[in-house]
Amino acid sequence: MNQIHLRRGCMALLLCAALCAPLRALGEALPIDLSGGMPPREECYQGESVYEDDSIRVEIERMEVNRTQCYVARITIRDASQLRTAPAYAFNRAQTAEIDAIARRVNAVFAVSGDYFAYQLQNKGSYLIRQGQMYADVPIDGRDVLVIDSAGDFHIVRGGVKEETKAAIEALSPLGIVNTFNFGPGLVIEGEVLDPAYDAVFNFSEGKHRRCAIAQVERGRLEYLCICCDGSKDEGSTGMTLAEFSAFVASLGVQNAYNLDGGNTTAMYFGGSKINAENSAYSRPISDIIYFASTAKEE
Numbered sequence: 001m002n003q004i005h006l007r008r009g010c011m012a013l014l015l016c017a018a019l020c021a022p023l024r025a026l027g028e029a030l031p032i033d034l035s036g037g038m039p040p041r042e043e044c045y046q047g048e049s050v051y052e053d054d055s056i057r058v059e060i061e062r063m064e065v066n067r068t069q070c071y072v073a074r075i076t077i078r079d080a081s082q083l084r085t086a087p088a089y090a091f092n093r094a095q096t097a098e099i100d101a102i103a104r105r106v107n108a109v110f111a112v113s114g115d116y117f118a119y120q121l122q123n124k125g126s127y128l129i130r131q132g133q134m135y136a137d138v139p140i141d142g143r144d145v146l147v148i149d150s151a152g153d154f155h156i157v158r159g160g161v162k163e164e165t166k167a168a169i170e171a172l173s174p175l176g177i178v179n180t181f182n183f184g185p186g187l188v189i190e191g192e193v194l195d196p197a198y199d200a201v202f203n204f205s206e207g208k209h210r211r212c213a214i215a216q217v218e219r220g221r222l223e224y225l226c227i228c229c230d231g232s233k234d235e236g237s238t239g240m241t242l243a244e245f246s247a248f249v250a251s252l253g254v255q256n257a258y259n260l261d262g263g264n265t266t267a268m269y270f271g272g273s274k275i276n277a278e279n280s281a282y283s284r285p286i287s288d289i290i291y292f293a294s295t296a297k298e299e
Contacts, residue, residue: 036106037293080152
C-alpha cells in the first residue's frame with residue numbers, strides 16, 4: 001500500500017469519530033464555476049474505502065463480475081453543487097492531464113474520468129455546458145446527452161436528429177442546466193435498460209473493454225453511483241461489452257445511468273490517487289473529470 005493508505009489505516013479507527021465531529025456543513029452551496037471544494041480531511045477517511053464528513057459520504061466497493069474487476073462508488077451529498085466537473089486546463093482548450101493532478105487541484109473527495117470533451121468539441125460537435133457556462137450548442141446526430149440540472153437531477157435526452165436533440169435539451173433550461181455530457185449512450189433511462197442489440201461504432205459496444213458510467217439512484221435524491229470496470233489488458237479481467245456493462249449497472253438499482261468515455265481513459269480517483277487498473281500500463285491522460293466535493297470545514 002502507498003503511504004497515504006498506511007496513514008489512513010492507522011488513523012481512521014482511532015481518530016475519525018473524534019476529529020470529524022467538529023465539522024459543519026457550510027451554510028451556502030459551492031459556486032457554480034470552476035473553483036473547487038473544501039479540502040478533504042485525512043481523519044475523515046475510514047479505512048481505504050470510505051470518506052465521510054457532514055456534507056458528503058463516499059464508499060468504494062470492489063467486486064468481480066463476469067470475470068472482470070469492477071469498482072462501484074456510492075456517493076451521497078448534501079447539496080447539488082457538490083457534484084461538479086473540471087477540465088485538465090480549460091473547457092475551451094484541447095489539453096489533457098492525469099486524473100490525480102486535476103482532482104487534487106479542485107480538492108475532489110472522489111472523481112471519475114469524464115467524456116473527453118476536447119475531442120468531441122474539435123472533431124465531432126457537442127452540446128457542451130460545464131459548470132453553468134455554455135461552450136457549444138451543436139449536438140451529435142444519434143448520441144444521447146446527459147443533462148444535470150441545478151437540483152442535481154439527471155435527464156438523459158435520447159439521441160436523434162441533432163435539431164430535435166437540441167430542442168429537447170433546451171426544453172430543460174427552466175430547471176437550470178449546470179452540466180451536459182455527450183459521449184453516451186444512456187445505459188439506464190428512467191429505469192429502462194439499454195437494448196442489448198444497441199450498436200454504435202463510437203462506443204465500441206461489441207468489444208470487451210474498460211468502461212465507466214455515472215448514475216443517479218433516484219431523481220430528487222442526492223445519491224449517485226460511479227461505476228467502472230477493468231479491461232482485457234488488465235490483470236485478471238476480461239472487460240465487458242456495452243450490453244454486459246449496462247446490465248451490471250442496472251442491477252445496482254438506479255433510475256438513470258450514463259456511459260462515459262472508457263478504454264484507456266477510464267479512471268477512478270479516491271484518497272489522493274487513481275484506484276482502478278492499478279497495475280496497468282495502458283492508461284492515458286484525460287481532458288476532464290466529474291467529481292464530488294466537500295463543503296465541510298472546521299468549527
